[in-house]
Amino acid sequence: MPEPVIRPATHADDEELAELDRRAWSPLHAVQPRPRPPYEPFFDARHPPEHILVAAVSAGPGLVGYIRLAPATRLVCNAHVRQIQGLVVDDRFRGQGIARAMLRAACEEARRQGARRVTLRVLGHNAPARALYASEGFAVEGVLPGEFLLDGAYVDDVLMGRAL
Structure with missing residues (x-):
């Protein structure tokens, strides 16, 4: 498969990204309830x-993924850290290296912005996500045990990070 094309998002991507986000919703990664109309x-x-990179493939139906990369906080003393606040790949395109390519592109973008660290939850x-992050150099830096009650079960929130 050819490499995905990864680019910054634009306002014109809003509707397509919203639809992708709704299709990709899963209790495996979502802490919010399944989206319902009105969307x-x-x-x-x-x-x-400006906080989103999107992925497309040449034979694909448009956007097949996105990654949200934002400042971790508004604090000046924390300006050297970027946080991944979401990574989604269309189910039809999973297992093709798109998430890995977006993760690498996000780390490059963070470097370009002057960041020295990238974190995520x-x-x-x-x-699967934890294995991907670990394979790209992210280490577990903390665990909040039972942080979320999802579908009747308590689920840990795992904090991961890496230097750039």
Whole structure:
């Protein structure tokens, strides 16, 4: 399969990203309930296009994934850290290296922005995501045991990070 094309998101991607996000919803990675109409726009004041990289494949139906990379906080003393706040790949395109390519692109973008670290949070039961992050140099830096009650079960929130 050819390498995915990864680019910054634009406001024009809003509807397509919102639909992708709804299709990709899963209790494996979501802490919010399944989206229901009326649907919210994908972009908002806290999640502007500047924080999103999108992925497309040449033979694909448009956008097949996105990764949200944002400042970890608004604090000046924390400006050297970026946080991955979501990574989604269309189910039809999983297992083709798209998530890995977006993760690498996000780390490059973080470097370009002057960051020295990238952090993320992942649900403890999301073994595929945790394995991907570990294979790309992210280490577990903390665990919040039973942080979320999801579908009747307590799930850990795993904090991971890496230097750039």
